[in-house]
Amino acid sequence: MTGLSKPLELWGGVECTVVRVGDQFRNQIVETGHDARLDDLRAIARLGIKAIRYPIVWETVAPDRPDDLDFGWHDERLARLRDLGVEVIAGLVHHGSGPRYTSLVDPAFPRLLGDYAARVAERYPWIDWWTPVNEPLTTARFACLYGHWYPHHQSYASMARALVNECLGTVEAMDAIRRVNPAAKLLQTEDLGKTYATEALGYQARHENERRWLSLDLLGGRIRPGDEWHELLLGCGIGADELARFLDARATPDLIGVNHYLTSERYLDDRLDLYPGIAPGGNGRDSYLDLEAIRMPHLADETGPAARLREAWARYGIPMVISEVHHGCTREEQLRWFVEVWRAAEQVRSEGIDLRAVTLWSLMGAMDWRSLITRRDGIYDVGAFDIRGPAPRPTLIAKAAKAIGEGTSFDHPVLDVPGWWRRPQRFYIGGDAPTDLTGGRPILITGATGTLGGAFARLCEHRGLAFILTGRSELEVTDARSIEAAIERFGPWAIVNAAGFVRVADAEHEVDACFQVNTTGPELLAHACARHGLPLVTFSSDLVFDGQLGRAYLERDEANPGCVYGESKARAEQRVLELWPETLVVRTSAFFGPWDRYNFAWSALQALSGGQDVVASDVELVSPTYVPDLVHATLDLLLDGEKGIWHLANEGQVSWNGFARWIADGARLDGSRVRAPANAAPGNTALSSERGLILRPLERAIDDYIEFCTVDWRAAA
Numbered sequence: 148m149t150g151l152s153k154p155l156e157l158w159g160g161v162e163c164t165v166v167r168v169g170d171q172f173r174n175q176i177v178e179t180g181h182d183a184r185l186d187d188l189r190a191i192a193r194l195g196i197k198a199i200r201y202p203i204v205w206e207t208v209a210p211d212r213p214d215d216l217d218f219g220w221h222d223e224r225l226a227r228l229r230d231l232g233v234e235v236i237a238g239l240v241h242h243g244s245g246p247r248y249t250s251l252v253d254p255a256f257p258r259l260l261g262d263y264a265a266r267v268a269e270r271y272p273w274i275d276w277w278t279p280v281n282e283p284l285t286t287a288r289f290a291c292l293y294g295h296w297y298p299h300h301q302s303y304a305s306m307a308r309a310l311v312n313e314c315l316g317t318v319e320a321m322d323a324i325r326r327v328n329p330a331a332k333l334l335q336t337e338d339l340g341k342t343y344a345t346e347a348l349g350y351q352a353r354h355e356n357e358r359r360w361l362s363l364d365l366l367g368g369r370i371r372p373g374d375e376w377h378e379l380l381l382g383c384g385i386g387a388d389e390l391a392r393f394l395d396a397r398a399t400p401d402l403i404g405v406n407h408y409l410t411s412e413r414y415l416d417d418r419l420d421l422y423p424g425i426a427p428g429g430n431g432r433d434s435y436l437d438l439e440a441i442r443m444p445h446l447a448d449e450t451g452p453a454a455r456l457r458e459a460w461a462r463y464g465i466p467m468v469i470s471e472v473h474h475g476c477t478r479e480e481q482l483r484w485f486v487e488v489w490r491a492a493e494q495v496r497s498e499g500i501d502l503r504a505v506t507l508w509s510l511m512g513a514m515d516w517r518s519l520i521t522r523r524d525g526i527y528d529v530g531a532f533d534i535r536g537p538a539p540r541p542t543l544i545a546k547a548a549k550a551i552g553e554g555t556s557f558d559h560p561v562l563d564v565p566g567w568w569r570r571p572q573r574f575y576i577g578g579d580a581p582t583d584l585t586g587g588r589p590i591l592i593t594g595a596t597g598t599l600g601g602a603f604a605r606l607c608e609h610r611g612l613a614f615i616l617t618g619r620s621e622l623e624v625t626d627a628r629s630i631e632a633a634i635e636r637f638g639p640w641a642i643v644n645a646a647g648f649v650r651v652a653d654a655e656h657e658v659d660a661c662f663q664v665n666t667t668g669p670e671l672l673a674h675a676c677a678r679h680g681l682p683l684v685t686f687s688s689d690l691v692f693d694g695q696l697g698r699a700y701l702e703r704d705e706a707n708p709g710c711v712y713g714e715s716k717a718r719a720e721q722r723v724l725e726l727w728p729e730t731l732v733v734r735t736s737a738f739f740g741p742w743d744r745y746n747f748a749w750s751a752l753q754a755l756s757g758g759q760d761v762v763a764s765d766v767e768l769v770s771p772t773y774v775p776d777l778v779h780a781t782l783d784l785l786l787d788g789e790k791g792i793w794h795l796a797n798e799g800q801v802s803w804n805g806f807a808r809w810i811a812d813g814a815r816l817d818g819s820r821v822r823a824p825a826n827a828a829p830g831n832t833a834l835s836s837e838r839g840l841i842l843r844p845l846e847r848a849i850d851d852y853i854e855f856c857t858v859d860w861r862a863a864a
Contacts, residue, residue: 150466155492156197156504157552160471161187162513162530163202164242166520167297172206178514179527180534182220188227190532190539191510195552198234200278200470200506201225203271205239205263206246213248213259218270225271236276236334239264239320240313242286244297251290251309252298261319268327278334279320282406283313283362285338295519307383314365315389318398336404336470337362339455340411343440348415351430355413360462363403367463368396402503404470405459407452409484409568412440422575441568442575453491456500466501471508475516475528476567477610477779478786481544482559483566489551507531507548511539526843529783536839543786560640561786563587564611587613590785591637593624593672594645598743598774599686603645605742606778615639624668630675641682641785644672651690654712665715666722673727683727684785687792689736689770691717694830699770699800701837702734702792720792732792733781736834737806740774741856747771748852751807752860755816764827765804770796770834773848780841793838799845800833809846813853814860 162175176182191199201224209216228235240260244250249259264279280286287309290296300306317335324331339359344352357376364370370377370390377390417435419427427434440446452469459467469492474484485507492505512530515522531548532539543559550557564587567573571580590607594600595618607614615621615637622633624646634642647665648654654661669685676683692700693709706717723730739748748771751761772795780795801809804823811818842848 150503151496151499151501154554155489155496155502157195157548158198158200158236158468158470158504158506159191159194159196159510159531160200160506160508161191161202161511162473162509162516163200163204163238164520165202165204165206166242167206167244168295168521169297169299172210173515173520174204174207175514175520176202176207179511181511184539185223185227187511187532187539188224188231188233190541192228192231192233194507194531194545194549196233196507198236198276198504199228200236200238201228202241203237203239203267204241204243205260206243208267209263210246211248213246213262216266222270225274229273234276235271235274236278237267237271237274238278238281239267240279240286240316241281242289242296244290250298251287251312252300252305253312256312257315257319260316261323264320265323265327268324268331272328275328275330276332276334276402277321277324278336278404279317280313281336282338283310283317284359285406287313289519295521304383307380307385310362311365311380311385311389314362314398315392317366318392321398332401333366333398334402334404334468334470335363335366335400336406338406338408338411339459340407340413341440341450341455341458342413342415343443343446343449344415344435345417347417348433348435351415351433351435363400363463365390365393366396367399368394400465403459403463403465403467404506405452405456405467406471406508407455407469407488408471409441409474410439411455412446412450414438414440414443414446438575442573442578444574444577451491452488453495456491456495456502457498460495460500466503468502468504468506470506472505473508473513473530475509475513478529478543478783479561479610479612480566481529481542482547482561482786484568485544485547486551486557486562487566507544533787533839533841535841537837540787540839542783543788546788559786560588561612564613567611570611582608582611584608584611584613588640589613589615589637591622591633591639591642592616592645593622593643594647597645597647597649598738598740598745599645599647599778602740602742602774602778603643603782606775606782610782612782624672625663627671627674630671634675634679634681639681642672642676642684643781643785644669644683644685647686648712648715651710651712654715655710658711661711662715662718665712666719669719670722670726673723673730676730677727682785682788683723683730684781685719685723685730685732687716687720687732687734688713689734689796689832689834691720691734692832694767694832697831699831699833699835700794701835702794703837724791729790731781731784731790733777733784734792734794734834735772735777736770736796736832738772738774738777739852741852742774742858744858744860747803747806748810749856749858749860751821752810752814752816755811755814755818755820756861759820761807761821762824763803763807763821765802765823766827766829768800768802768831768833769806770800770832771806771845771848772796772842773845773852775851776842776848783841794834794836795842796834797842797845797848798840800831801845810849810853813849
């Protein structure tokens with residue numbers, strides 16, 4: 148561990164929550180696949196990470212009996228980390244309530260945790276840094292005040308009991324560990340987000356702002372007889388003898404870990420009518436909304452990690468780390484957040500605050516944290532690595548973190564625009580001002596009049612990505628001089644080619660026109676991008692295959708088109724990758740989207756809503772692809788620097804007939820009017836991927852299409 152005399156360090160952490168919901172345990176290490184991939188550790192070490200918060204979680208080592216421990220998995224991984232030169236910070240309880248034979252409100256919890264810690268320390272006496280319980284107050288609130296996690300209590304007394312048990316367990320654990328390793332040190336983590344409020348709710352904000360320090364105050368012996376919180380805890384049923392055990396402050400943290408998220412800071416507002424559609428909560432005395440403080444205009448200069456770090460330093464004067472940095476959002480927003488937190492760390496260090504490191508959290512991503520792991524939605528948020536492939540794939544975040552951690556300069560065009568939490572659209576009230584993207588280095592998008600071009604423009608604006616959307620008057624993809632002039636004029640850092648000849652049937656008798664746009668255009672763009680060193684994205688199709696393989700196609704399968712349109716795309720793939728191997732070629736299939744009527748889904752719903760039949764093959768299988776999902780995934784891959792052929796389609800395959808029935812059911816229309824033709828030829832051009840299935844299942848995309856379609860498919864034909 149280093150102080151201000153040493154550079155700011157990059158640390159890491161794998162999301163390792165083991166939480167019980169009802170009778171079921173969920174383990175993030177298992178759900179993200181890290182449990183089965185030893186090589187993850189080498190990939191993590193290559194980022195230049197100096198230390199890692201790593202789980203030796205109680206529920207996984209001794210799940211059934213305190214005396215039945217299995218360290219096999221941990222032995223192998225901790226030894227590997229030691230060999231790689233990455234210091235281990237051992238975590239014993241991470242948002243959990245312990246194994247089945249205890250719980251956060253069990254009087255025996257502290258003793259049992261201490262006994263477990265002793266066994267872990269005896270096994271790994273070389274580990275110097277420990278976090279027996281991650282975020283004690285946060286865990287106590289979520290499990291025993293809000294009822295999200297086991298034991299699912301919803302009372303202040305239960306929350307107080309859980310918190311005191313966790314802190315007493317930390318005392319017991321550190322005592323046991325130090326009997327084995329007297330040099331052992333405590334890194335205590337907590338989310339120290341601040342609460343703001345309207346004047347009427349000032350009392351609640353004051354209470355929460357004192358409560359946020361409670362775990363650190365208990366461990367540091369700062370809660371003394373006669374103090375307000377001492378009396379409040381006594382009133383919750385905590386014994387005076389229990390509180391007295393903290394007074395010698397022997398569990399004062401050696402290092403405070405501040406976990407800070409964009410949602411950490413809250414704003415309580417009793418003016419319910421200002422926020423229609425948001426359900427209120429309350430404290431039993433007043434009803435109010437608990438909102439993100441970052442969305443309040445008058446707090447724009449008061450929120451953020453630097454302010455919270457200054458408060459913690461002023462209160463304790465104990466060296467600190469930022470122990471979790473993660474943002475489950477699009478790739479550029481993840482980067483913007485990481486860079487902002489790193490800069491905040493550098494800023495407070497320049498003020499003399501002893502901040503040692505910034506921890507890149509959720510290195511392998513996280514599963515279902517959008518529902519606090521209370522539902523099994525299967526929603527994966529990418530970390531520094533994307534695990535949805537044969538091996539974890541480094542993302543833009545990994546590349547940025549490596550450069551920043553090594554002290555080298557890092558720049559990327561997406562940093563020209565601030566994160567959504569700094570843009571005016573974030574505000575609940577008055578958030579309709581557009582983001583100024585004019586100063587940012589742009590992505591140049593072709594195909595202004597097409598479905599894809601329009602979707603890219605819409606979502607780039609939404610994501611705060613500077614862009615230039617060009618039609619044929621600004622950039623003619625079949626004219627090399629026009630391409631060169633556009634690059635000179637707009638100065639893009641990347642080009643997305645969304646232009647194309649899309650009329651598959653017409654291509655059979657407009658062969659030259661089809662090849663000119665679908666083959667010559669991408670070739671000329673690849674020539675230009677190779678000259679200028681620009682990333683290029685261009686789109687291909689499932690129709691580069693004839694559908695006779697008998698299974699969904701993978702990237703490695705040889706193109707074998709059965710039509711002119713497919714031949715034009717297959718030839719473009721080959722030529723583009725020969726000319727500019729850095730090109731990202733996206734094969735996709737049968738896309739449908741909510742913003743235009745040029746797709747099968749809209750046509751089918753329009754016909755059905757007008758009482759007409761829909762004729763669609765029940766023997767031709769495809770992979771319908773939701774355009775917003777396709778565009779988001781393509782942008783993420785572009786930002787990650789991916790190249791070569793990728794298959795991007797929503798997970799699943801269905802016949803055209805089945806697709807029509809599926810969307811009819813979603814729209815509550817009569818699916819019996821969907822019928823099959825008499826003599827359709829069977830085939831299967833569905834797409835799967837060996838590089839990574841990164842689009843969500845088709846059924847979820849269909850649900851969104853029905854909900855968010857902005858084109859009135861109910862209108863009469």
